[in-house]
Amino acid sequence: MPVVIDESKCNGCNKCVTICTTDVLVPNPIKGKPPIVMYPEECWYAGCCVGECPVGCITLRFPLMSRVHYKDKETGEIKRV
Amino acid sequence: MNYEDYVTQYGPMEWPYPVLYDKENAVETDILVLGGGPAGCMAAISAAKKGLKVALLDKAYPKRSGGGSGFDHWLNTPNPLTKVTAENCVEWEEATYNGYSNSLSRYIAAREAYDTLLEIEKMGGKIRDLDDDFAGAPFRDEKTKFLFCYDYENKFQFRVWGATFKPAIFNECLRLGVQVFDRVVATSLLNEGGKEGGRIVGATAFNMRTGEFYVFKAKATIHAMSRHQRNWMFSTELTGLDSFTPNITGDGPAILWRAGAELTQMERSRPSQAPGYEYPSYGTGNWMNTWHPASMVDANGKEIPWVDVNGNPLKTVDERSLPRPGQKFLAERSDHPLYGRCSPVKDLVQRINKGEFILPLYADLASMPWYERKAIWGLMVGNEGRTKVGIKMGYEAAGFDASKHMLQGYMTLGGEPYNNPDRSLWQSVFRQEGFGSAGTTVADWDLKTSLDALYVVGDAIMCGNYWYHAATTGRYAGRKAAEYALRQGMPTIDHKQVEKEKTRVYAPTIRKPGVDYIDWKELRAVGARTLQNYCGGLRNEGLMKTGLKWVQDIKEKEFPQTYASNPHILLRVLETYNILTVDEIIFQACMARRASSAVLGHTRQDYPEMDPPEWHKFITLKQVDGTTVIGDLPIGFWGNLAENYETHNPGYKGWMTKKR
Numbered sequence A: 001m002p003v004v005i006d007e008s009k010c011n012g013c014n015k016c017v018t019i020c021t022t023d024v025l026v027p028n029p030i031k032g033k034p035p036i037v038m039y040p041e042e043c044w045y046a047g048c049c050v051g052e053c054p055v056g057c058i059t060l061r062f063p064l065m066s067r068v069h070y071k072d073k074e075t076g077e078i079k080r081v
Numbered sequence B: 001m002n003y004e005d006y007v008t009q010y011g012p013m014e015w016p017y018p019v020l021y022d023k024e025n026a027v028e029t030d031i032l033v034l035g036g037g038p039a040g041c042m043a044a045i046s047a048a049k050k051g052l053k054v055a056l057l058d059k060a061y062p063k064r065s066g067g068g069s070g071f072d073h074w075l076n077t078p079n080p081l082t083k084v085t086a087e088n089c090v091e092w093e094e095a096t097y098n099g100y101s102n103s104l105s106r107y108i109a110a111r112e113a114y115d116t117l118l119e120i121e122k123m124g125g126k127i128r129d130l131d132d133d134f135a136g137a138p139f140r141d142e143k144t145k146f147l148f149c150y151d152y153e154n155k156f157q158f159r160v161w162g163a164t165f166k167p168a169i170f171n172e173c174l175r176l177g178v179q180v181f182d183r184v185v186a187t188s189l190l191n192e193g194g195k196e197g198g199r200i201v202g203a204t205a206f207n208m209r210t211g212e213f214y215v216f217k218a219k220a221t222i223h224a225m226s227r228h229q230r231n232w233m234f235s236t237e238l239t240g241l242d243s244f245t246p247n248i249t250g251d252g253p254a255i256l257w258r259a260g261a262e263l264t265q266m267e268r269s270r271p272s273q274a275p276g277y278e279y280p281s282y283g284t285g286n287w288m289n290t291w292h293p294a295s296m297v298d299a300n301g302k303e304i305p306w307v308d309v310n311g312n313p314l315k316t317v318d319e320r321s322l323p324r325p326g327q328k329f330l331a332e333r334s335d336h337p338l339y340g341r342c343s344p345v346k347d348l349v350q351r352i353n354k355g356e357f358i359l360p361l362y363a364d365l366a367s368m369p370w371y372e373r374k375a376i377w378g379l380m381v382g383n384e385g386r387t388k389v390g391i392k393m394g395y396e397a398a399g400f401d402a403s404k405h406m407l408q409g410y411m412t413l414g415g416e417p418y419n420n421p422d423r424s425l426w427q428s429v430f431r432q433e434g435f436g437s438a439g440t441t442v443a444d445w446d447l448k449t450s451l452d453a454l455y456v457v458g459d460a461i462m463c464g465n466y467w468y469h470a471a472t473t474g475r476y477a478g479r480k481a482a483e484y485a486l487r488q489g490m491p492t493i494d495h496k497q498v499e500k501e502k503t504r505v506y507a508p509t510i511r512k513p514g515v516d517y518i519d520w521k522e523l524r525a526v527g528a529r530t531l532q533n534y535c536g537g538l539r540n541e542g543l544m545k546t547g548l549k550w551v552q553d554i555k556e557k558e559f560p561q562t563y564a565s566n567p568h569i570l571l572r573v574l575e576t577y578n579i580l581t582v583d584e585i586i587f588q589a590c591m592a593r594r595a596s597s598a599v600l601g602h603t604r605q606d607y608p609e610m611d612p613p614e615w616h617k618f619i620t621l622k623q624v625d626g627t628t629v630i631g632d633l634p635i636g637f638w639g640n641l642a643e644n645y646e647t648h649n650p651g652y653k654g655w656m657t658k659k660r
Helices: A015-019 A048-052 B003-010 B038-049 B086-096 B103-123 B162-175 B251-259 B348-354 B370-376 B388-397 B467-485 B495-510 B520-534 B541-561 B567-592 B641-648 B655-659
Strands: A003-005 A058-060 A069-072 A078-080 B024-034 B054-058 B179-182 B184-191 B200-207 B213-223 B269-271 B405-408 B431-433 B454-456 B617-624 B627-634
Touching (some): A048 A058, A048 B388, A058 B388, B024 B179, B024 B200, B038 B054, B038 B162, B038 B213, B038 B467, B054 B184, B054 B213, B086 B103, B086 B641, B103 B162, B103 B467, B103 B641, B162 B467, B184 B251, B184 B495, B184 B567, B200 B567, B213 B467, B251 B617, B454 B467, B495 B567, B520 B541, B541 B567, B567 B627
Parallel strands (some): B024 B054, B054 B179
Antiparallel strands (some): B184 B200, B200 B213
């Protein structure tokens, strides 16, 4: 899933639904409940939903094959984001 | 929760919005703006300031749509701190792209970009380092607190907090009473009397959530729907990652084509890599654009030397952003000796192949002076489109620290959305439309298209791109369209043209999902493959004829079998029709240019000579009575820039006018 919603924090305001530029999200038919991630494959990872969320309950999650590696200069250890 | 989870837990889920395919809304306005990116919003603001009634349509909510997640550089802007002139701002691009740039719109933009920037600042866009985060940095002007990039001596390319711009200009639209129709997508332009090539009197559109139909009638219309994209690239699983901006699906060129407008540059493309394999844009270690002038090291920590445009080695990081003796200034995307930026060694790929540098490479911001590290990671990565949340915040949350860690580069392994420096990959069948100088609509000094009452802005203009150009040409064309509209009465709409379009738009909703209906993704995939196989890195007449026939067959035989189960899918189906339409235009333009061209990325086996002088011109094409008419425009068709600009803008008051 491209966006992970912490359903315990979400207040169902649907601001993320309004701001999403590709309509990945749609409102939950049950009012006040978290939105439905209807078209996850159409997400282009702009993160506008995260920026708009008033309670900070959305995390953007890049697909695994798009996770970039980085190297610690001191230890040489290689990690990934 | 995704759709499947909802259905499992609560049972069948209906489409959450009312479906109103039968509803028709009629809207009358002075100015109609199609597209709510920076150019569309600035055009709307400009026209509204003239006291006109303005309606603006966008596929999404314009607060963040169309370049709304951010941008990093505001380029090519003469200003009180530089000697670089408006003429300079167009000359580097003409030289770099062998004439295939648009000095007309670039010159307009250069003349008014500083005025536009200051205007956006008043609306709430952050353009100065007011918090003194970069005090003492060599790219900062201590008095104005402006930050610059690429060339610290000739300060005409600004570093800005671009993520603040779009909400600011969208709020200004609302403040000025612009009527905003979000999620309303244009499907066609309406010609006077319904005749292709006739004056534009409005447009049809539909709402991608409710499906309701709109008929807009306007005295003047502004095309702000960008260019074409996604013609070679499609992956069914990650459609959102196929391209730079997924809402750009060539609706603009396709709609203009059907209305009879003149297009150009449709044969231009550049190499790319297979769709779905990209890493996040600006999210890997590299040295270009947003990451300029990052230090790079190899797997063993060996630094990749930086050189000037002529290959002479540079000793310090600061030297990377200063012109060398004999150079006029350093320009963002140039490799021309007079303007070319510094870069890592030109033969990097060959040196890697010989084993001098061991893969993978890393961007080593930690070794750079604090101001460069902070500018790249924090200001540029942080404001450039899609970098704030996913990359800046996301990577840091995962533990990345730019002062301790090096981010891996993937360029020579494939995977970045830039031209790979390995030229052996440049004949790839996977191609991108000529990103960087890609717009396709022919326009005059009023930024009016070949169709009366239709104006064009931003990336939709031939060779147009960049935020500064979008915002400034939008502001300019909004003014011009308003001046035109003030002289016009309200036109009449041809209802037959509306009814015909309505039938086309809703056809996919009327069909029932039969046993052999076709999914929009399948059609996009075959459209992309057609271009990959028949209009890839190497082309000839026979290949392209076959490809064109294949696309036409699909449009005629298979497209009518598509089915849309809700308004969202209807949008994707109609976008696909536009993509296939643009595919046809691309094939015809590529066949019309019977010569190879390096800049245009057009290599023909049957005409191998690269850029012969008799083909040094823009090829244009338009539809007349349903038949394609090919024409051309000479390079330099814009004539004397200053003279023409001033003749067309005698009353304009701006920073540069005052200076004179």
